[in-house]
Amino acid sequence: MEITFEHVTHSYNADGPTASLGLDDVSLTIKDGLFTAIVGQTGSGKSTLVRHINALLKPTSGIVKIGSRVIDSETSNKNLKSLRKQVGMVFQFPESQLFEETVEKDIMFGPINFGATEDQAKESAQKMIQMVGLDESYLSKSPFDLSGGQMRRVAIAGVLASDPETIILDEPTAGLDPVGRQEIMDMFKGLQKNGKTIVLITHNMDDVANYADDVAVIHSGKLIANGLPKDIFNNNDLLKNDLLTLPKSAEFAKKLSQKGFSFSKLPITIDELGTEIKQQLNGD
Ligand SMILES: Nc1ncnc2c1ncn2[C@@H]1O[C@H](COP(=O)(O)OP(=O)(O)OP(=O)(O)O)[C@@H](O)[C@H]1O
Numbered sequence: 001m002e003i004t005f006e007h008v009t010h011s012y013n014a015d016g017p018t019a020s021l022g023l024d025d026v027s028l029t030i031k032d033g034l035f036t037a038i039v040g041q042t043g044s045g046k047s048t049l050v051r052h053i054n055a056l057l058k059p060t061s062g063i064v065k066i067g068s069r070v071i072d073s074e075t076s077n078k079n080l081k082s083l084r085k086q087v088g089m090v091f092q093f094p095e096s097q098l099f100e101e102t103v104e105k106d107i108m109f110g111p112i113n114f115g116a117t118e119d120q121a122k123e124s125a126q127k128m129i130q131m132v133g134l135d136e137s138y139l140s141k142s143p144f145d146l147s148g149g150q151m152r153r154v155a156i157a158g159v160l161a162s163d164p165e166t167i168i169l170d171e172p173t174a175g176l177d178p179v180g181r182q183e184i185m186d187m188f189k190g191l192q193k194n195g196k197t198i199v200l201i202t203h204n205m206d207d208v209a210n211y212a213d214d215v216a217v218i219h220s221g222k223l224i225a226n227g228l229p230k231d232i233f234n235n236n237d238l239l240k241n242d243l244l245t246l247p248k249s250a251e252f253a254k255k256l257s258q259k260g261f262s263f264s265k266l267p268i269t270i271d272e273l274g275t276e277i278k279q280q281l282n283g284d
Pocket residue numbers: 012013020021022040041042043044045046047048049
């Protein structure tokens with residue numbers, strides 16, 4: 001499902017004395033089936049942007065097209081259920097939203113809310129618990145007896161259980177250990193390979209380099225760059241103005257360049273860095 005922002009401005013408390021601009025004239029296309037990363041400094045407008053994709057927020061001016069649906073300032077809060085089913089959102093620290101007595105009931109909540117039968121929702125819960133790397137024995141446990149990382153997985157399973165076409169992730173791996181992070185990110189990449197559109201807010205540039213097909217950089221509510229990761233990380237204007245940091249491999253490559261290594265291109269992933277170094281050492 002393609003998502004298009006056309007001149008979207010969002011002002012918080014637009015009519016009040018404490019009005020603040022969350023988005024400022026943003027035009028952006030999030031392409032169907034791709035993994036798009038949204039990056040930018042803290043407070044730049046990333047969460048404000050993605051909350052328009054399921055109409056949790058509406059533009060103060062401009063429009064957002066989500067598939068065939070158009071959201072603008074006049075859009076009613078009624079009839080948004082089908083949109084909310086199409087666009088699943090994993091908020092920051094989603095485990096704080098777990099509330100049922102068992103993991104199974106928590107995962108079933110979304111599908112039942114969107115009209116699934118009890119049996120269909122149970123089947124979904126069984127599938128999704130495995131998808132997030134836990135076994136079926138967890139279904140009968142209380143979510144509150146799980147570790148933080150396990151709770152996070154259950155919360156993600158709850159969003160995936162409704163089978164959304166587009167999945168919005170607001171820093172989904174914050175606070176997880178490195179192995180857990182990679183497992184969860186690999187799972188999202190797998191979902192994309194199976195046809196989902198993924199939108200990821202992240203401060204982790206290694207995740208951008210490793211997983212994203214497209215990157216949008218937000219600063220002070222404005223879209224200041226949009227393109228392939230390799231092009232974004234070669235954008236010296238962004239780097240020199242501290243609007244972006246580099247993935248670790250690229251940082252390391254820059255240090256090696258100062259020691260006389262020369263790279264045919266800036267390596268942004270560990271694999272690319274390894275290939276470049278091998279070529280250098282072999283004199284290719
Ligand atoms: N509910 C709100 N009421 C008023 N202003 C808000 C509200 N939510 C966000 N803002 C303001 O909008 C701007 C963008 O905030 P937003 O949360 O979208 O940034 P962000 O890039 O997601 O930040 P972070 O990386 O810290 O999560 C900030 O100036 C913020 O103070």
